[in-house]
Amino acid sequence: MTAFPLSRRGLIAGGLSLGAAVVLPACKPIISNLFTGADAHPADYPTVRAVEFMGRYLADKTGGRLGIKVFAGGQLGNETDTLEITSFGGIDFNRVNFAPLNSVEPMTLPFSLPFVFDDVDHMRRVVDSEVGDEVLASMEPHGLIGLAIYDSGARSFYNAKRAITSPADMKGLKIRVPASDLYVAMVNALGANAVPIPFGEIYQSLAQGVIDGAENNWPTFVGERHYEVATYFSLTGHLLTPEALMMSKVSWDKLTAADQTLVREAAKASVPEMRRLWDQRVEEAKATIAASKVKVNEVDKAPFAALMRPVWDQFITSPQQKSVVERILAMREA
Missing domain, CATH: 3.40.190.170 (Bacterial extracellular solute-binding protein, family 7)
Incomplete structure (x- = not known):
């Protein structure tokens, strides 16, 4: 224990x-x-x-x-x-x-990997399966x-500088992340500068230019009023933890x-x-953003996901973890 x-x-x-x-x-x-x-x-x-x-x-x-x-x-x-x-x-x-949970039990790490889930439906299929039961039992x-x-929704990047359409657009941006080695590694691998700060400080840090952007789901983007100070929302969907x-x-x-x-x-x-x-809640948040000044853009996720292999290799090291990742990927739709 x-x-x-x-x-x-x-x-x-x-x-x-x-x-x-x-x-x-x-x-x-x-x-x-x-x-x-x-x-x-x-x-x-x-x-x-x-x-x-x-x-x-x-x-x-x-x-x-x-x-x-x-x-x-x-x-x-x-x-x-x-x-x-x-x-x-x-x-x-x-x-x-x-x-x-990642620092407590390594078997929870596969669910936290960037781009391991294609979308919400894929994530729900996995967690409703024996894989979800196995991870909970660990x-x-x-x-x-x-x-x-x-x-917890699909997390995407939002910032006050520019639309993000490719990893090149991430270069030089100061992006807030939670105090998590995985999040830091992910953002740095995409070419941005990860800045770990407490959740409650995001709005003020965006308003004052301490950070350029952050990442989270639709309801949080709206509920915490981050859309008032970050007017570019790019739907990378990089995490569905x-x-x-x-x-x-x-x-x-x-x-x-x-x-x-x-x-x-x-x-x-x-x-x-x-x-x-x-x-x-997601649909309500989307309606709020549609009526705001925020510029929302779709993203080709493939170039972003391609940069995650070193991150996966850093955190997925045991045969048991690798087995979970393989089964997650096997549940993707063709």
């Missing part, structure tokens, strides 16, 4: 996992066992609403015996912090992107039970076999609901 360093936040949050009866205000139904859930996204985000859907599903199936209270908007910490807390049972359910030795895989719903193994082991089956059933049922909400 991976040894997560025990932080002060983790010690404080250790009391959040309820696993036992709690007293709630009068409501219907009254939940006698209320599990905690963590999500860094805002309260109205599709992943948050999907886990809330899961909680209602559990409450309905158990007559109110089980339920989930989701703490959204990073109330319990960033994804690295909450993973640590979840691993020792301080949080019951945790929605995280696959990117922070988290159990680290104190995490993988329950479901959600969407999904998101994972995890449960603490400590909490999982306290459940009966019947309740474990029910939790998996509820998690599976939440996936189409999440996708429905996500697809709706």
